[in-house]
Amino acid sequence: MSSNALLNWTGSSDEDDNEGGAVLMSSLHEYDVDEDDTSQLLNYRVENRTRNRNPIPLSSSALERIKEEKKYKYSLVSVLIIGVCLLLMVNIGLGYRKCEGQDGTSKHKVLKPKPQATVCRDNITKVIFPWQQYRLPSAIKPHVYSIFLHPNLTTFDCTGHINITFEVQEETNHIIFHSGAKLQLFDIYIVLPNKKHIKPTSKLYCEKNEMVALKFSNSLAKRSHYLLHIKFSYKLDFSLKGFYLSRYKKSNGKEMVIATTQFETVDARKAFPCFDEPIFKVNVSLQMVRDKHYQTLFNMPLKSTASISNNLEIDDFYATPKMSSYLIAFIVSDFQSVTNSTPSGIKVSVYASADKMGQLDFALKTAVNVLDFYEKFFKIPFPLEKMDLVAIPDFAAGAMENWGLITYRETAILYDPITSGISDKEWVAIVIAHEISHQWFGNLVTMEWWNDLWLNEGFATYMEYFGTNGIYPRWNIMSEFPVKEIYAAMGTDVSRYTHPISVTVDSSEETREIFDVISYEKGGSLISMMSDFFGEAFFQGVTAYLNAHAYGNAGNQDLIASVANAAANSKVNVQAMMDTWTIQPGFPVVTVTSSGHGKVTVSQKRFLYTIGTNEQQSKEMWQIPLSYISDKNTNDVGHFVLDKKLDSIEVDFKSWIKFNHNETGYYLVTYDKKLWKSLTQQLKSDPTVFTPNDRVGLLGDSFAAAHSGQLTYDELFDLVQFVRGESEYVVLYKALGSLTYIKDTLKFHLDESSHSLMKSFLIYLLQPIYDKIAWKDASKLTREENKLKTMITDDMCKNEHQPCIVKALQLFDTWKQNHTAVSPNDLETIFYAAVAHGPSANWNYLWNLYVNSTNPGLKRKILGALTSSNEVDHVLSLQGETLTTTNIRSQDSDKALAGLAQNLVGSALTWKFVRQNWDELLKLNPVSSYNMQRIIKSCLRTLTDENDISAAKGFFKAQGISDMKFVKRDLESVQINIHWLQNYHSPVKSWLGSNKHQWQNTA
């Protein structure tokens, strides 16, 4: 397959070659070690992902399937029947737009009006707003935005104006566009083709949809071009969206304020009036007035600067190519930069505040190399002259792919050799590879509407591994895709309240809510499965798609058509196959049963965890590209497309067969008892006949089988013991994740004796590898061993392995004397031990360091540790700090509260705190934001009985959010946990009790 050749692409650098000993050590990232398994379900990014290794028992049932929509246009008669809203549109001549259907399955459907709960009226005059739909009418097509802005970073006033050149597509006397609720608009007029200025006769505002309607006395003629002029003003704030403020402390203690943007998904309208939907692609130019000690960055290079007073200058920028509003960005700051160029001459710069100049080199090198890699891979030159990457002190997401001006949370771009470990470095590379892949897939070709967000994010999720692998092939990062992405996707997609990957989006809340695991991880998993299955044709199709739709918009179907065209020789109907994965929610489990004589039967059904007694059989069916190996020849990979509920395959095997070779497919597998037994025996006698990812798969499949009653826990624990001899990072990552689910459920259920036995069982499994590599000098270990070492050591300390804790506390004392004396890879573990097992003074020491440090990476590590304190005073103190935001930035409140919720001392207190301070928390984080989702999920993870669920349901209902998808999913997870306790607590407890002699004798 083509991807094999591409995977071996060697870029201009291999990081390992020039790393010193100190940087060759691994540190555990939050995605490696967080005790809360919330992040596994929520690792999205605009780009805001954290990682986690353990998808919990998954679950789900009857979800509405997206219906095939028929293409039709509304006749005038049907319009009349449909009701007043549409009638109003017709009357005022706004016309219809071409758009996706409600399900996004076809891009050529006419907007289907949806009755809205309340009629939107102007907030002052109460006149009915002339357009009631969430999406703008298509009568007006903007072509050019000329933006002038003057943000005052002392008074925080921002004034400006915009000239929008537009074309009339349907005769109308209205212009309807977006404008944020805080914008004051004035001096509005249009310029006619004859240069005459005309003012509107009325201006109405629909706050719910953030739309302005201007009415003119005469109709605007179809196909004519006009210019719309609007002056506006507003106050800049620290809301992390629109054009907003961020502050940081200089090394001399002086506080500085910068102004920056975050527009995706619906917040460009908060910075200037515009047609704020991805379908409206325009050329944008910018003029920015600023203090002469500051500089401005924009998507495009600077054209000229002129002085306008003693202190003020104005920057004038080149116009962009056609682009969507959510990708516009500008920054006014005093930042400094480092710069280099790609072989094709694109100037790449990384910006940050002056004290962080020493932490930018790795990001610069990665960005230059990955940009070059993608230009060659996509065979399409990057169309802009420059690429800026900027570290923003306050940033809600992880990073944002603005065209030519990518913004990052500081921890996603800074790499400090003193405090950053291997995982920190990988994270920086992965986020950069993700965002830069969007410059083609998302920016050059943009989804028509947010229902196809998965195309953007799924593709970038796959490319973040592919691109990183392209430039740092020795990292072997592709091998981590199944365990970190596919299992994370399934962990959410198993819910009965998951959603199809192509989804209806009809409100601002919905557009924010779809930045979830389904769009990112499931999207990425499907791209991975398809690229594996179709080989070279897949990426040929991608390149054809990018060329065909450059500077325009496209949908799911366009990509599929393009791949189908490239894969014309394949016997598979690409469209039909992809539809089964994008239109249906959930994913299948394949049951393999040996029928003797070299034959197995394979059947499929939707995988769901049982939570009640009346489960219905699923009707879903997928076209599953199966792959398998057997004990006859593990190098001979069989392939079979299962497109029926039940089928049979002839396979040459003696005692076992293993499906989903290397875990490239988005499905689980289970086997009949005899096959499971043979697989277990093979794992126990010689696991290395399976590749590391096949071992990952056998763990994932066996835990899922046990959690759904197809394997007993005796059988599961018998199988799992092979990991006692394991030394592969991905296999132990999966094993620890799955076992931690059981451990945590026992912990929150307050079964201390079983919880304690589970911890000692984990210590027993990890002891051999711990003895081999823990605390060893990093320079004596390989990169992979260093990563493994960090993960294992952290887990051993968290399982209260006394020698581990003693060593960590010793190292903490050493580190207090000399901050460079300890490997950055060990910092999180020693901070954790210092807080959880050391004197109270350790907490105070770290808190003071947290408050005073300007190193965001170090602060992140410290904050995680601070949440592990067993002292109530510490818990309450941190909770309070999340509200003031003086010391803990609002972007980090989720890390603090989610960490406290996972701490047994803090769990009940934190859930109470969240409920009592709900309104305050919402002011810092919108309810659909990643942060709030993570906080809520972490709190609900700790609940283990029906009364808790009822109380939580009542609370969410009172807050009006009980219908939100993530709330339903989280509540369902609690029910799954309760079901697990009812059915499996006893056998697990009993197995631990009767087997403890094994590890007690060994210890």
Ligand SMILES: [Zn+2]
């Ligand atoms: Zn993305």
